[in-house]
Amino acid sequence: EPEVTQTPSHQVTQMGQEVILRCVPISNHLYFYWYRQILGQKVEFLVSFYNNEISEKSEIFDDQFSVERPDGSNFTLKIRSTKLEDSAMYFCASSEALAGWDEQYFGPGTRLTVT
Amino acid sequence: DAKTTQPTSMDCAEGRAANLPCNHSTISGNEYVYWYRQIHSQGPQYIIHGLKNNETNEMASLIITEDRKSSTLILPHATLRDTAVYYCIVRVVGQFYFGTGTSLTVIP
Numbered sequence: 001e002p003e004v005t006q007t008p009s010h011q012v013t014q015m016g017q018e019v020i021l022r023c024v025p026i027s028n029h030l031y032f033y034w035y036r037q038i039l040g041q042k043v044e045f046l047v048s049f050y051n052n053e054i055s056e057k058s059e060i061f062d063d064q065f066s067v068e069r070p071d072g073s074n075f076t077l078k079i080r081s082t083k084l085e086d087s088a089m090y091f092c093a094s095s096e097a098l099a100g101w102d103e104q105y106f107g108p109g110t111r112l113t114v115t
Numbered sequence: 116d117a118k119t120t121q122p123t124s125m126d127c128a129e130g131r132a133a134n135l136p137c138n139h140s141t142i143s144g145n146e147y148v149y150w151y152r153q154i155h156s157q158g159p160q161y162i163i164h165g166l167k168n169n170e171t172n173e174m175a176s177l178i179i180t181e182d183r184k185s186s187t188l189i190l191p192h193a194t195l196r197d198t199a200v201y202y203c204i205v206r207v208v209g210q211f212y213f214g215t216g217t218s219l220t221v222i223p
Contacts, residue, residue: 004158035211035213037156039156042213042214042215043159043202043211043213044213045210045211045212048209048210055209056209056210058210089156091158093158098208098209099208101147101164101166103149103161103164104161104211106158106159107158108158109157109158
């Protein structure tokens with residue numbers, strides 16, 4: 001069964017450093033998403049992406065964040081200058097369509113630890 | 116998107132049916148009811164969704180009341196691996212809003 005994959009599974013970085021989290025969505029999916037979950041808190045939406053453009057973003061997704069689909073398979077989340085509060089699990093998701101009836105499939109997540 | 120209300124936690128004996136309720140009294144006509152679950156800190160796993168009719172798949176059944184103001188997720192024969200946080204989400208399109216969910220513990 002096709003699945004969303006994410007690398008690395010765990011990333012440790014120092015405050016102020018740039019990090020890139022990578023995702024490979026399901027191959028026939030067209031819509032891509034990033035969510036995050038700070039330890040012990042809810043899963044929060046960051047951004048959605050379609051046709052090489054951001055469709056929607058939350059207040060969390062500020063100028064420090066960017067997303068890119070550099071090739072036909074990868075979808076990346078870049079944090080330009082990490083802060084301690086960026087420590088969280090980051091989940092990538094993808095869906096075939098942007099419709100109420102279409103489910104999103106989530107990857108296993110990348111645990112980001114900022115020291 | 117409409118707000119949902121779920122019990123904070125529930126227990127279920129292994130092998131028995133787990134019935135997880137969800138209230139969504141402000142749901143609008145075009146909002147779908149989705150269920151996801153999250154085991155430990157893994158990525159949320161899609162379970163099932165529906166609009167008006169009851170739905171069943173290999174994982175679970177979804178019962179939606181006729182007025183659509185509440186629903187129940189049924190895991191017919193709970194196993195220890197079903198221990199997880201279960202999220203009921205109503206949505207029209209786009210992002211999912213995850214609440215705090217129901218922490219289901221399956222007891223041997």
